[in-house]
Amino acid sequence: MPMNWVATILLQNKMEQTILSNQNILLPRGGAPGARGRDQFLSVLISMRAIAIDRVDEAKKQYQDAEAAFDGLLSGGVVDEEKLTKAYAYYMKARFTDLQNIDNDVLEAIPYRLAANYLIAPYGLSRRLLRVAVARPTRIVRHELSVLGEIAQRAGKVEVGFTTTDAVQKALSHISGAGTPALKGNKADLPTATLSDNEIAPEAINKLPLDVMKKYQIIIFDEPAPGRVKMGVVGPDDKSVQEMINSIAHENKIAIDQYQITPDDFQKAIDRVSGTSSNPAEAPQDDQALPSVSSLESNSQQDGITLPDETARATQLSAANETGDTNLDKSVPEKITAPADIQKVVGTNNVPQILGAIMKYAAQLRASDIHIEAQKDKVVVRYRVDGLLQDIISIPEQLQQAIVARVKIIAKLKIDETRIPQDGRFDLMVNGHDVDVRVSIMPTVFGEKVVLRLLDKNAGLFKMESLGMTGENYRRFIVAIEKPYGVVMVTGPTGAGKSTTLYAAINHLRRPSINIVTLEDPVEYEIPGINQIQIKPNIGFTFAEGLGAVLRQDPNIIMVGEIRDVETANLVTHASLTGHLVLTTLHTNDASGAMPRLVNMGVEPFLIASSMNAIVGQRLVRKICEKCRVEIEVPAEVRAQVEKELSALGIRVAMKFYHGKGCSACGNTGFSGRTGIYEVYSVDDGMEQLIIARASADKIRDYATRDKMFPMRIDGFLKAIAGITTIDEVMHATAVN
Secondary structure, eight states: OOOHHHHHHHHHOHHHHHHHHHHTEEOOOOOOSHHHHHHHHHHHHHHTTOSOGGGHHHHHHHOSSHHHHHHHHHHTTSSOHHHHHHHHHHHHTOOBOOOTTOOHHHHTTSOHHHHHHHTEEEEEEETTEEEEEEESGGGOOHHHHHHHHHHHHHHSEEEEEEEOHHHHHHHHHHHHSSSSOOTTOOTTTSOBOOOOGGGSOHHHHTSSOHHHHHHHTEEEEEEEETTEEEEEESOTTOHHHHHHHHHHHHHHTOEEEEEEOOHHHHHHHHHHHHHHOSOTTTSOOOTTOOOOTHHHHTHHHHHTSOOHHHHHHHHHHHHHHHHHTTBHHHHOOSOOOSHHHHHHHHTTTOHHHHHHHHHHHHHHTTOSEEEEEEOSSEEEEEEEETTEEEEEEEEEGGGHHHHHHHHHHHTTOOTTOOSSOEEEEEEEEETTEEEEEEEEEEEETTEEEEEEEEEEGGGOSOOGGGTTOOHHHHHHHHHHHTSSSEEEEEEOSTTSSHHHHHHHHHHHHOOTTSOEEEEESSOOSOOTTOEEEEOBGGGTBOHHHHHHHHGGGOOSEEEESOOOSHHHHHHHHHHHHTTOEEEEEEOOSSGGGHHHHHHHHTOOHHHHHHHEEEEEEEEEEEEEOTTSEEEEOOOHHHHHHHHHHHHHTTOOOOOOEEEEOOOGGGTTSSEEEEEEEEEEEEOOHHHHHHHHTTOOHHHHHHHHHHTTOOOHHHHHHHHHHTTSSOHHHHHHHTTTO
16 A cells, blocks of 8 residues: 555545545655565665665564654664655655755745644645645644645645755745744744643643653643644754654654743643652553653664664765775675676675676676666566677566666666656776766666666777778778768668777877867767767757867867768768768668668758768677687578679688587677678769769669679678678678668
8 A cells, every 4th residue: 555654544534535635635656565665665775875784674673664664763863864755755756855945935835834833845836736845754644634735725736745854944944034943833933821720631741751841841731632732842942852842743643733831831830740740650641641752862772773883884884885886896896707696695685786796797798788677576687798688687576676776876866756767877997997887767667677888998999900890891991081081971770889980990090180079979988189079969969069069179080979860961061071071870771771861861962972981881790709619510501692692792712600619708608799790882983973863772782892892791701701700690680681
């Protein structure tokens, strides 16, 4: 049953349900009932590093649900109120606000006396929707709901979020004119009471222990309704007094109406209590008496929730986790060489360590992506290694929210936002390498899915020789990029390695005498001596906008990460015609489809023909592990097909084929790393005429082949015969062609 903190009260009074429904009070609807909700809430606290791991098992034994855990951890001083409320808001799928910079007009939407008395602060008002934040959200009772109902009658709809006591006090101080107000009023606002004998209810006078009453000069003198008491206070402006009153209200889930009383009246009331019993702890009390508040002050010591040495350990753990955010070599010192090693870490329930172990093993396998996927009854972790996804481990379902929250925290995302996708990034150190981690979080049916892309910064200095481009393809590409102006375009689907090819070209060209500027989304690798610019489409800083600005920066070479629209395409062609070399990419299946695609986008054919130096088509294929490579026989029909296609281009070679049988070096996959297969179209006079004539992709491909261009399929066949990759990899990568 979600919304536990409201549900019990509503069930007690069915009429209240009707009132709430009619008055449009929008309450948080997250959370889960009982022990499951408690575990979810504690998992969020773990991910926020707000509670020591070794306190979690004890908390599970002490508290039956999330609400009890919130109350107990707060009253025991285990977690500060802000962290606790943020975690509870995330768990309940509610908004959390710190009530900063709220206009007085909004704050005054609720009468100050009501706001201060019930710790409710408005913070947003638009189109008959008033957003309010309540402090101590688990303590809401019928009286608070009635207040919200009154507010809803005036505002139309009221959306309830969470905040802290201190935030409410500071926000309301702006309209009270009295500095930070006392918890539920100050001397100027409190009604007065004279505690004559006929105003003191006998059943209320002994509600508090005598020592507490004397220390704080407070006394309960009436109980007008269940869940509500009247309290006389001598010094309502005393912060310690208000903190104690708040503890009483919070611990017992009651509303306290404060009244200003004089010291003389208080002493007379105390004399009466003393006359009734010199020691209220020994005096008989009714069944409804409140628990001894003196125990609240020592609750942490009595119940063992937190002790000084445990607080120190929690602080040390937090510091270790902070270090672990960026340096997995230190925060995850264990050797993570197999999925079983990760499972051992999972058994500790230490969320930062679990996430660290997952990322450390991924880096060891040279995974490009980590997928953390919520399923019906478990969480599956998968790695993309050499282009293919593979299952690694399963994690208990109850850790899913905590892991997602942990990722959000270190990526500086909103942990309370679960309805829409979020993107972010963070840096880490693993195996001595700086790794840039790109984060994508997407809501799914069973929870949020996390995808982490790992970009090794140490791999930023790409070399042309490492791409796998050879022979005539290599010669044509080098000629194209070494021209002083023109466009060199790399094509292929997502994940084909286009950006890697451009980085290698830039690394080949860079020198102190040349100004190279890149426009990227995102900047994947940092290259020394290059001016790299991150595109930000969400604020209007697009490739087209950036390219227009870059042209005023006196560049020699410009890299445009991707042509996405006709405006960018036209700017690219014009930049090349004004004396700049432009390197860019385009999403097409192969090089022959690039020119028709640009024409269809709206670029004039004569601009394409006059600006283009070369067009590259490429795919990535997995490389055979050199330590377990063996020669194999392939089916006769496959051999015949390869021989036929090679012969059509006048290529005759002795054909041998290989595969990897699997070993410890390659994880028994038979593959280790990837390489590219390429086709490079040089744009000469004949190609220019075809472009101007708006020739089809097939005609362009036929011309390029006659010009002794090897299609990428042929390049792949030659690499398979050389033992670099398998014939299956080539067939799969080029099947569309």
